[in-house]
Amino acid sequence: MSAREFDLIERIRRRAATARDDVLLGIGDDAALLQVPTGQTLVVATDTLNAGVHFPVETAASDIGWKALAVNLSDLAAMGAQPAWCTLSLSLPDGDPAWVDAFLDGFTALAAMHGVALVGGDTTRGPLSVSVTVHGFVDAARALRRAAARDGDDVWVSGTLGDAAAALTQWRAGALIDSSLRERLDRPVPRVALGRALAGVANACIDVSDGLLADLTHVCVASGVGAQIDVDALPASEALRTGFGGDARRHLQAAGGDDYELCFTARSDERDAVEAAACEAGVAVTRIGTVVAGEGVDVRGSDGAPWGSDSAGWQHFA
């Protein structure tokens, strides 16, 4: 560790200010010492964002900081967990303090919203890459698992779908990017409160990172079931409706990645409880289909005719 890396770590440590009584030892030792509440199960997720793969290279540093934490908190949300701590591993082409400050603006703003303490990590030289590991708690009996979808469950999704993919489409086309679509791409809002409210109410849950159909397929495979989806029931934002129509819009909603909404299943006699959870969390939820026996996701329009999509969702190693 050079003097310069030490300065960067000090800079990060000064801003990792969220105080939690359960952090016995935070940044500055070989490892953090953390106290999990009695009776709670530890929930751990990790996700890495690489420049040019997970975000356009010209993305603002503060947005990269926000998104790196957001995609991880989204994984905790999909388990119904309460976030607590995170570690941050930052690979930087150079150690530009101004870039790091801006990155921390976004990262710490979201961390503060969820009471998440940054307890460790490292900074290294290398191509721009951000790896975050988040820790939270859940009552294991109430955790939302992918394998818990049951024949007859309703299929629900939170918020709206397709906005992030629409922004990427506009960006790739060299078009002016709608600001509210761009906001969804750069500053996704992890549905933490909704996930917590759904714990013990919903059955299976996953966050929509690869695209609704790809992610719902993961749930179906894990649960040994199939699903029928009404593509015309998928919720769309005003901005998406304005910019995209017909099958282009349906495709963005059904197959576009990076939405970080929650897709979950719940027994049909839990509809009131699901609506109450959504109301408590301040997030709209929409019923988009049904879990069925068998396998695969059968997508139809509101007219009942099959709707085809050749996309497998967000592609790495494409």
Next chain:
Amino acid sequence: MSAREFDLIERIRRRAATARDDVLLGIGDDAALLQVPTGQTLVVATDTLNAGVHFPVETAASDIGWKALAVNLSDLAAMGAQPAWCTLSLSLPDGDPAWVDAFLDGFTALAAMHGVALVGGDTTRGPLSVSVTVHGFVDAARALRRAAARDGDDVWVSGTLGDAAAALTQWRAGALIDSSLRERLDRPVPRVALGRALAGVANACIDVSDGLLADLTHVCVASGVGAQIDVDALPASEALRTGFGGDARRHLQAAGGDDYELCFTARSDERDAVEAAACEAGVAVTRIGTVVAGEGVDVRGSDGAPWGSDSAGWQHFA
């Protein structure tokens, strides 16, 4: 996630075979569910290795796998913790299955030696980078903290110093690299058993990753003390003595990074207990100096004359 990334994850999951009763849910959901033993404190460390920065680009995949976990387990060792779980975030320029298999050979071999379960992670496209987060347990009252060195403590180090830096020196010079030195660079052995045996016996502890003087300085700063070190007391391997003499050797031992030995302090009336811990762990330990009031690390030869070094240890952002 493309079909190819899914295949890679399946490949990794099949080999993440270490079964632990405290893993309620491992790879395959949005997050892992893990049970921390009652009365134990969670210990978390994260470290990233980038190609060309933390290892020569021609390093074998299996050695990269070993080292990525080893450097993290070394952080747990320096806390006196018992390892339990890890996550792995792997950025790959391509998704070559043969490379991933070889990487896992090294990674899982070390994980199995320490009963560590791989419980999550991700694979992404990007320049070769490996980010690991390890989790373990410790009785917080017995944890080895950097800030716990006290005036009058002995300073100890495990094993031998300078071998990894010597291998790097030979590599950079284009010379034939001694195989036992290369082994120390590519396959460092985390001193987990020693760290656990020292918990409750030693005061402060750190693992030697940046170089002895740099790391001991971290301990001194955190503890508000200084240290006097006898550079001629630093333990050296036969291979190092054969390949390097005089100040070149002393420099490698005092300032070379990547050794992953433990440097720790203990009260002088704990010498028998320290030796007993080392014996129990099967690792030699050497007394190399004393903690003193003041600040800084004062390095002298066996003749009592000051010994100078202009190195600040392993440099990132150099």
